[in-house]
Amino acid sequence: MSCPVGNLNGNDAQQGEHLGSDVGMLYGEYLMLDKLLTAQKMQSNVHDEHLFIVTHQAYELWFKQIIFELDSIRVLFNRENIEESSTLEILKRLNRIVLILNLLVDQVPILETMTPLDFMDFRDYLSPASGFQSLQFRLIENKLGVKTEHRVKYNQKYSHVFGTEPEAIEAIKNSEQDPSLSDLVQRWLERTPGLELDGFNFWGKFKDSVDKLLNEKEEQANKEPKEHIRNYRLMDIQKRRDVYETIFNPSSHEALVSRGERRFTYKALQGAIMIKFYRDEPRFSQPHQLLTLLMDIDSLITKWRYNHVIMVQRMIGSQQLGTGGSSGYQYLRSTLSDRYKVFLDLFNLSTFLIPRGLIPPLTSEMKDALNMGWRTHQNHATNGDS
Ligand code: HEM
Structure with a gap:
């Protein structure tokens, strides 16, 4: 099987095993059903063990497909300039992963038809x-971007799990070292048009809007005659200031990153917030869909x-070892906590939203830059161009 583990510079999507032959093939041959359907070797004569095996095998097959998609997406993302058509392909493949995961979530109740006694x-x-x-x-987790230190x-130690399988250890090491989807998404977000300090400077404008919002709220709160309500409101505003401090002060951001409470680089976070605010602009619509799929x-x-x-818990209770x-x-x-969420920061973006009316208006240059096709074409048409 050719699979670009550790090779993100390869061509677009990797291929499956090519055994192309001129001779026609029957269904069973093509799908190698002789192998697939004889791989359910029961260790007992308990009826439900069959379901147990088939369920796990079905999961592993879908895991394989997820890895196949994920690797190809990482290749597409690993380019300096991601064309519009590539973004569409990335969206299509991410959406496919989402649908497969939906299936995997829904599959659990089938195995639950087995009773603990069985x-x-x-x-x-x-x-x-x-x-x-x-x-x-494990590879899916790593390729998405779960980091050892967050586990x-x-x-954290996979050597005691895969100790006797050098190939598995090698594959895990590679998946840890290669840029994960999260790494690549961050690099891409860092290039979001409009972040340039000497250009639109979204971040500076956004900070001004937040200051304006909080100053106005403070002014209003100070007019409240009842002291306990006034104090409550002022305290609330101070809390909001502290929250915004974590994004406007790079060292506060880094402190959160080092504690594992934030994952994205400072610049990538800015790009994600910008896309969230201006998602209705044509060029940000696909990136916004992409961020939604990652979540x-x-x-x-x-x-x-x-x-x-x-x-x-239903099968073995909460006191038995696995x-x-x-x-x-x-x-x-313990694995249910946020530490395993790779795109944690995208979920938390909602913390930093401001009312629509305060979102910094786009300059006409930015508006042009974020528009595609139609407007340019119309302009050309009025200039006599066809
Ligand atoms: C009767 C059904 C099942 C039981 C009782 C069960 C039990 C467990 C237990 C106790 C663990 C913790 C590790 C350990 O063994 O000490 C575990 C981990 C795991 N199981 Fe299951 N399992 C079941 C079904 C499945 C199925 C259908 C899959 C599908 C692939 C699956 C995939 C996993 C995975 C991927 C882990 C590692 C999770 C992690 O480390 O975050 N299990 N399972």
């Missing part, structure tokens, strides 16, 4: 096999984690 009947045969050893799951302690991916993986952990050696339910519950 599971108990064959669980001992599995040990020490565990989803914890799913290489592809739960138990989950969908994070949300759906969190939903999968949640469904999985509830299923685990077959992979973790504390089981307790460990999995």
Whole structure:
């Protein structure tokens, strides 16, 4: 299988294995069903073990497809200039990942038709096999941008999980070292048109708008005759100032990044906020959709984690160790926190929104830069150009 693990400079989408032959093939041959459908080797004679195996295999196949899409998206993103047509392709593939993840979330209840007693009947045969050893799951996390330091302690050392599989260790190392989707998205956001200090200077204008908003609110609050209400309002405004301080003061931002509470670079965060504000402008419409899909991916993986952990509690309770050696339910519950959200900052952008009326108006140059096609064409037409 050719898969550009660690090779983001390659051509667009990677290919599957090419065995092209002139001879026609039958359905079963093409899909290698002889291999696929004989790969369900039950270790017990418990009826539900079949469902258990098929469910896991179906997950692994979809994980493979997600990685395939993710790798190709990272290649497209790894370009200095991302053409409009590439953005469309990126959107299409991200959307496909989102739909697959939806399916994976919805698939959990099927396995829940197995009862804990049924599971108990064959669980001992599995040990020490565990989803914890799913290489592809780990690769998806890394390729999206989950960082080792953000993982739960138990989950930071993969050498004790994949110790005897040098290829797995190598693949994980590569996935950690190569630019993740998050890294590439940040580089792209840093180039958002309009951030230039000597140009539109969105950030400077945005800061002025926030100052204006908070100063006006403070002025109003000071007019409140009742002292306790006045103090409450002033305190609230001060809290808002402190929140905005975390984005307007680079060192406050860096402090949050070093604590893992913020992930994006300072400039990338600015780009994301700008896109959020001006998403109705034609050139920001696709980037805005893209940011929404990235949040969908994070949300759906969190939903999968949640469904999985509830299923685990239902099957083995909260006091039994997992077959992979973790504390089981307790460990999995700890992975539900924000530390596993790669695009955490995109969720938190809403904290910094300001009323529409205060969003800095675009200059005519910026308006032109963010418009495409029609306007230019009309201008040409009036100039006698066709
Ligand atoms: C009866 C059903 C299941 C039970 C009782 C179960 C149990 C567990 C437990 C206890 C863990 C923690 C690691 C350990 O083993 O110590 C775990 C991890 C995991 N399981 Fe399952 N599991 C079930 C079904 C599935 C299915 C269908 C998948 C699909 C691929 C899956 C994928 C995973 C993954 C990827 C992890 C690692 C999660 C992480 O480290 O964040 N599990 N599972």
